[in-house]
Amino acid sequence: MIRPLTLxxxxxxxxxxxxxxxxxxSEPARCAADSAMTQTTxxxxxxxxxxxGITPQEWQQFVDRDVTPRFRDGLTVFDARGQWLGKDxxxxxxxxxxxMLIHTQDANSEAAIEALRGIYTSRFxxxxxxxxxxxxxxxx
Numbered sequence: 001m002i003r004p005l006t007l008x009x010x011x012x013x014x015x016x017x018x019x020x021x022x023x024x025x026s027e028p029a030r031c032a033a034d035s036a037m038t039q040t041t042x043x044x045x046x047x048x049x050x051x052x053g054i055t056p057q058e059w060q061q062f063v064d065r066d067v068t069p070r071f072r073d074g075l076t077v078f079d080a081r082g083q084w085l086g087k088d089x090x091x092x093x094x095x096x097x098x099x100m101l102i103h104t105q106d107a108n109s110e111a112a113i114e115a116l117r118g119i120y121t122s123r124f125x126x127x128x129x130x131x132x133x134x135x136x137x138x139x140x
Contacts, residue, residue: 031137038105040113043130044120045082047094054124059097066119067099070112076100087127102138 046054067075082096099116103109117129 031135035137035139037102037136037138038109039134039136040101040103040109041132042099042101042113042116043080043082043132044097044099045092045094045126046096047092049125053095058124062120062123063099066116070116071101071103074102102136 044059046059048054063075063077076099078098078100080096080098081093083091083093086092101109101113103113113131117131120126120129
C-alpha cells in the first residue's frame with residue numbers, strides 16, 4: 001500500500017508538469033503610430049419583426065447609399081447567421097450580414113458608424129445593430 005505522503009508527493013510532481021506556461025509571444029504586438037487603427041464590425045439582422053425579410057436588393061441599396069458614402073476608403077461585407085435572446089425572452093435566429101470597417105478613431109468615424117446603426121434599425125424595424133470595436137495594426 002502506498003503511503004499518503006508518498007502519494008501526495010508523487011501526485012504533486014506529476015501535476016507540476018501541467019502548470020500553464022505563458023506563450024512566448026503573449027505580449028501585445030507593438031503598432032507603429034501610423035499603423036494603429038480601429039476595426040469595427042457591425043452585425044445586421046435580415047429578418048423584419050413582421051413581413052418579408054430584407055432582400056438582397058434592399059441590403060445592397062443600404063450599402064451603396066448609406067455605407068459607401070461614409071466609408072469610401074473601403075469595407076468588407078460577409079454573410080453570417082445570428083442568434084440571440086430577444087427582448088421577449090425567446091431565442092431568435094436569422095440570416096445576417098456583418099460589415100467590417102477599418103478606420104481611424106475619430107469623431108467623424110464615430111458619427112458615421114452610429115448613423116449607420118440608427119438608419120438601419122429605423123428603416124428595417126430592427127431592435128439593434130450589434131457593434132464590436134477592437135484596436136488593430138494595419139499595413140498596406
